[in-house]
Amino acid sequence: MADEPEEIVPGLTVPVGMFEDIEDLKAKVAWLTAQLEALTGDSGDETGKASADDEDATAGREGADDEGEEEEWQYPPFILLLDPPQYDDELRALIEWVEGVLVPGYLGEPSPDARWCHLWWEHPVAVARLHAAWLAWQECTDPASCGYTGPSVWHRDHLDPxxxxxxxxxxxxxxxxxGEHQIGHRLPSLVPSAWTHAEE
Structure with a gap:
């Protein structure tokens, strides 16, 4: 093999830290070039294609994550906006809450000043108000979303009104x-179970 010519290195006096600065600058220029190619979509090599593909994949994952989060954080719709069978399912769950929590815990004997109908689900206004109170109860009794004052807020802002x-x-x-209504009355403590009605 022929002798290779010796590389001529000029005798320059370079400050010690300058080599590190130059390497930092090279790295910064390479990073900026890659960012520019990614933003403009202009790539002349496979590396650029890979970064564009990575971006598409990342965007796809983010879109999927966003959809997953949307599904996870969707709130239940207001009951009067539902059609059967969703309305029936929501009403059945509402009846279970009203008869299991609200009636035994909060209602006393009906009177002219404190009326109640044991077939309240036949009154759309009652269904709407009770459903709204139930939705608020679900949120306000969860310490993760409302802290420990949630139940107090629920009583004051939702149940009492x-x-x-x-x-x-x-x-x-x-x-x-x-007595003008055809529905008979009884004490709230005798409210039948929603599931009993469903079986009949």
């Missing part, structure tokens, strides 16, 4: 206690 409107003489049960 709903019961005042429902049980007032001008509320949806106004005709029931006067």
């Amino acid at each position: 709903a019961l005042r409107e429902l049980r007032s003489s001008a509320g949806p049960f106004g005709g029931c206690t006067k």
Whole structure:
């Protein structure tokens, strides 16, 4: 093999830190070039294609993640906006909550000043108000979303106003206690189970 000519290195005096600065600059220029190619979509080599493909894959994953998050964080729709069979399923769950939580815990004997209809689900206004109170209850009794003051807020802002409107003489049960309504009355403690009604 022929002798290779010796590489001539000029005798320059370079400050010690300058080599590190030059390497840093080279790395920065390479990074900026890659960013520019990725943004403009202009790539002349396979590396650019790979980075564009990576971006597409990342965008696809982000889109999928966004869809997953949307599905995960969707709120239940208001009951009056539902059609059967979703309405029936939501009403069955609402009846279970009203009869299992609200009636035994919060309602006393009906009176002219505090009316109640044992077939409340036949009153659309009552269904709407009770469903709204139930949705709020689900959120306000979860310490993760409302902390420890959630139940207090639920009583003050949701339950008390709903019961005042429902049980007032001008509320949806106004005709029931006067005997003008065909639905019979009984004490709230005797409310039948929603599942019993479903089986009948």
